[in-house]
Amino acid sequence: MSASLGTVLDALAVQGMPAVHSRHASGADQIVCASADARDWSRFRATLEAGLPPADVLIADHEPLLPGLFVSDMDSTMIGQECIDELADFAGLKPQIAAITERAMQGELDFEAALRERVRLLAGLDEGAIAQCLTERIRPMPGAKTLVATLKAKGCHTVLVTGGFHQFADPVAAELGFERVVANRLEVQGGALTGGLVGGIVDSSVKRATLEHEFARLGLGRASRRASLATGDGANDIPMIEAACYGVAYHAKPKARTAAHGWIDRGDLTDVLRLLGIAERAWTVR
Secondary structure: OHHHHHHHHHHHHHHHOOOOEEEEOOOOOEEEEOOOHHHHHHHHHHHHHHOOOOOOEEEEOOOOOOEEEEEEEEEOOOOOOHHHHHHOOOOHHHHHHHHHHHHHHHOOOOOHHHHHHHHHHHOOEHHHHHHHHHHHHEEEOOOHHHHHHHHOOOOEEEEEEEEHHHHEEEEEEEEOOOOOOEEEOOEEEEEEEEEEEEOOOOHHHHHHHHHHHHHHHHHOOOHEEEEEEEEOHHHHHHHHHOOOOOOEEEOOOHHHHHHHEEEEEEOOOHHHHOOOOOOOOHHHOO
């Protein structure tokens, strides 16, 4: 343990927020704070940020419960890419569209307006570019399959909810093992993208509503000893992250990280399992 990390842990203990620290072989520091005072986000965070290097952290006011519901963002969370940016490359527009995506994920632009603007720029792109993009560009994040498979093996219901598109999310969900998909849909006519969308927009409010609806439908909560887990990386994930029992920001934008109950700065998605206290011998690897 580094001197700076030891100092941070000592400071937390003095403030009534004792934390348990471990270090994985990946080099990621994992810190779980299980104290009622951990709800004082500003004080806890100020202590961490004052001397803590990038780490993997979970803040909870009780020992972690096993998730009965897992809801996750897709782009830059379950997969390593932003699908619309990669698709834009086939239209020769990646720099222009990626710049809009980045600002939207940072919370600098209205999500729906930014989404419609980017989709409009893709008008006329051959529909075949979607399948080609999926095959050549889209890859799961390290640990994604193990995370989903392990949670499902423990009776957790899994939902992929994204501001991206069914044309990408459906095959990604099938590959990773998600049981339900909530996404937008690109409109296609005559074998080409029209520049429009079909149906309503999946935005931050829909992401949160999906988590809350599924949690209630499954009858979860403290009485069941099962919790809700959400992962995401961008500003449009914040309401979902805040609503979850365990909202974990994964290599996230600053606003999403600040809103989360936990964050992974260094490890891969299997560190979510470690932070929840699920021993590696119990993992289901696919």
